[in-house]
Amino acid sequence: xxxxxxxxxPPGTRHLTPADVAAxxxxxxxxxxxxxxRAEAVASVRACQRAGIRVKMITGDHVLTAAAIARQIGxxxxxxxxxRVLTGTAxxxxxxxxxxxxxxxxxxxxxxxxxxxxxLVEALQAQGxxxxxxxxxxxxxxxxxxxxxxxxxxxxxxxxxxEAADMVLTDDNFASIAAAVEEGRGIFDNLTKIxxxxxxxxxxxxxxxxxxxxxxxxxxxxxxxxxxxxxTTVGVLxxxxxxxxxxxxxxxxxxxxxxxxxxxxxxxxxxLLVGALILVGAFGLFAWEQRLGASLTxxxxxxxxxxxxxxxxYLLNCRSLSHSMFQLGVFSNRWLLVSWLVMAALxxxxxxxxxxxxxxxxxxMSLASWGRVLAVSSLGYILIELEKLARRWxxxxxxxxxxx
Numbered sequence: 001x002x003x004x005x006x007x008x009x010p011p012g013t014r015h016l017t018p019a020d021v022a023a024x025x026x027x028x029x030x031x032x033x034x035x036x037x038r039a040e041a042v043a044s045v046r047a048c049q050r051a052g053i054r055v056k057m058i059t060g061d062h063v064l065t066a067a068a069i070a071r072q073i074g075x076x077x078x079x080x081x082x083x084r085v086l087t088g089t090a091x092x093x094x095x096x097x098x099x100x101x102x103x104x105x106x107x108x109x110x111x112x113x114x115x116x117x118x119x120l121v122e123a124l125q126a127q128g129x130x131x132x133x134x135x136x137x138x139x140x141x142x143x144x145x146x147x148x149x150x151x152x153x154x155x156x157x158x159x160x161x162x163e164a165a166d167m168v169l170t171d172d173n174f175a176s177i178a179a180a181v182e183e184g185r186g187i188f189d190n191l192t193k194i195x196x197x198x199x200x201x202x203x204x205x206x207x208x209x210x211x212x213x214x215x216x217x218x219x220x221x222x223x224x225x226x227x228x229x230x231x232t233t234v235g236v237l238x239x240x241x242x243x244x245x246x247x248x249x250x251x252x253x254x255x256x257x258x259x260x261x262x263x264x265x266x267x268x269x270x271x272l273l274v275g276a277l278i279l280v281g282a283f284g285l286f287a288w289e290q291r292l293g294a295s296l297t298x299x300x301x302x303x304x305x306x307x308x309x310x311x312x313x314y315l316l317n318c319r320s321l322s323h324s325m326f327q328l329g330v331f332s333n334r335w336l337l338v339s340w341l342v343m344a345a346l347x348x349x350x351x352x353x354x355x356x357x358x359x360x361x362x363x364x365m366s367l368a369s370w371g372r373v374l375a376v377s378s379l380g381y382i383l384i385e386l387e388k389l390a391r392r393w394x395x396x397x398x399x400x401x402x403x404x
Contacts, residue, residue: 045075056107057107060112086106115142121133131148137158138161151169153168153172154172181251182246194241196270207278224361225361225362229308232308233343243336244319281310301351314381
């Protein structure tokens with residue numbers, strides 16, 4: 001709200017002083033201005049809060065204006081944000097230790113100076129928070145530089161702010177920050193899925209060779225056949241996980257601690273479990289086929305196919321590290337279906353093409369052998385899904401699931 005007035009000054013006046021406007025003005029009227037938050041900003045604040053991101057507002061506006069805007073966007077879900085507004089004057093009276101405590105508990109800061117913005121960033125970082133700071137002016141540059149992620153406005157921002165920031169928003173829209181967080185989580189999620197698929201399958205193949213060498217028995221899979229598995233499965237199967245759509249609950253998960261390893265304890269257990277399944281499945285069917293009278297070449301062909309079969313079924317498990325593929329949608333990733341068809345065709349060629357018999361030392365398989373391969377591969381899929389269910393079950397009773 002602005003009050004407008006006019007006054008007549010002596011001729012020849014070149015400069016205005018406070019005394020010139022202290023008296024003798026004629027009131028003209030009031031001008032009210034309203035700059036409501038964007039609807040997408042309100043939704044984005046809620047999305048960030050659900051994702052475990054604490055949104056705080058730092059402004060030079062009056063405390064009542066800051067409280068009203070905070071109420072509209074629902075900062076921290078409070079119905080009366082004015083009760084949690086800290087002014088720059090109050091901040092100046094706080095010691096660094098006191099400010100560290102207040103910064104974490106307060107959602108809105110009003111009448112804040114540029115120096116105090118920097119103090120706020122440092123106070124939050126002192127508590128171990130990863131701080132993202134947005135700004136557009138020259139005075140915001142120190143805080144943008146200090147923050148773990150400085151975000152400058154691309155349209156209204158100054159060149160100094162853009163130089164100090166790590167990221168520039170081309171549309172000056174807070175919703176873009178929430179979208180960037182979701183996209184980043186999706187990329188990291190898919191990378192983790194690729195690792196979760198690659199490590200156990202490679203471990204299983206290595207265990208097969210190591211166990212055969214240490215046990216002094218015939219190799220269930222020859223080195224050239226291991227090379228075939230790696231060349232085909234990595235290129236055809238593994239890469240499709242990068243094209244997996246973002247999971248629906250991606251922005252409902254708590255933030256990942258920056259010190260947390262990618263290979264968590266639960267993921268290490270998953271790696272050992274799948275590696276053991278591949279080892280037992282390949283050795284078991286290899287020995288079974290020989291007992292049924294199959295030749296060494298035929299038994300090795302079955303072992304190769306069971307390894308590939310388990311990897312193909314485990315790929316379905318890895319579409320989500322915690323949910324079933326039926327919750328995601330069986331046909332939601334069409335490239336995975338394409339990869340399955342291509343892999344099945346390659347294994348058919350490996351098994352039945354005469355030139356592959358010469359190159360890869362393979363042999364045709366009977367229908368009964370294919371049935372046993374399918375049974376073992378499906379059993380691997382079922383066991384991993386049961387392991388997922390066991391991890392989801394505690395959350396239904398209110399306890400924490402060990403994260404993958």
